[in-house]
Amino acid sequence: MRVLGIDPGTLHMGYGIVEEKGGRSITMIDCGVISIPQKVPVEQRLCFLHEGLTKIIAEFKPDEVALEEPFVAGNVRSALAIGRAQAIAILAATQAKLPVYRYLPTQVKQLVTNYGRSSKDQVQQVVKLQLGVAGLPEASDAADALAVAICHLNQGHLKQILSRGY
Numbered sequence: 490m491r492v493l494g495i496d497p498g499t500l501h502m503g504y505g506i507v508e509e510k511g512g513r514s515i516t517m518i519d520c521g522v523i524s525i526p527q528k529v530p531v532e533q534r535l536c537f538l539h540e541g542l543t544k545i546i547a548e549f550k551p552d553e554v555a556l557e558e559p560f561v562a563g564n565v566r567s568a569l570a571i572g573r574a575q576a577i578a579i580l581a582a583t584q585a586k587l588p589v590y591r592y593l594p595t596q597v598k599q600l601v602t603n604y605g606r607s608s609k610d611q612v613q614q615v616v617k618l619q620l621g622v623a624g625l626p627e628a629s630d631a632a633d634a635l636a637v638a639i640c641h642l643n644q645g646h647l648k649q650i651l652s653r654g655y
Contacts, residue, residue: 490645491518493551493582494638495542496630497559497574499534500527503630504542506549507620507638515642517620518549520631531570535577542581553590554582555641557633560594592640597633600640600647612636 496503505520523541525534546554556578559571582589592600599605602615613625616636625632 491551492638492641493554494634495556495578496633496637497556497571497578499570499574500525501630502538502574503634504545505631505635505638506551509642515619515639517622520626520635522628522630535573538574538577539581542578546581546585554587555590555637557597557637558591558593590641592637597636597640600643601636
């Protein structure tokens with residue numbers, strides 16, 4: 490299964506594509522950040538984000554899309570911006586007829602590190618181990634998107650185990 494993980498933002502949208510074949514081996518296919526200058530009006534930023542995600546979906550052909558839900562502590566402006574970016578990601582995935590799954594930051598941490606209050610550094614260290622790579626991209630948005638994709642695969646494993654009655 491190939492999963493596109495997305496860390497939504499209107500200035501920097503991280504994406505990470507991972508693939509799992511035959512069990513528990515997860516491979517990183519690609520990752521990066523769609524970045525747009527702050528001076529660009531929000532309407533054009535959203536259009537660029539949509540175009541970028543559409544190209545990524547067409548090129549890498551994921552089976553499913555996993556999004557990180559925003560955690561915004563009282564900052565309404567930030568919540569609105571992230572919500573717009575999230576809507577664009579959902580639109581791009583839906584247009585490609587891909588199922589979309591959403592995870593809270595604590596769920597991502599729990600399903601990646603087994604501890605819902607892990608630090609960003611701890612999550613990145615576990616992502617490196619699970620992907621078998623020496624380092625992650627410098628852009629934290631891309632690394633976060635990889636964590637979301639891995640979270641989704643781990644959630645699928647958990648569902649399989651629970652469906653067997655364990």
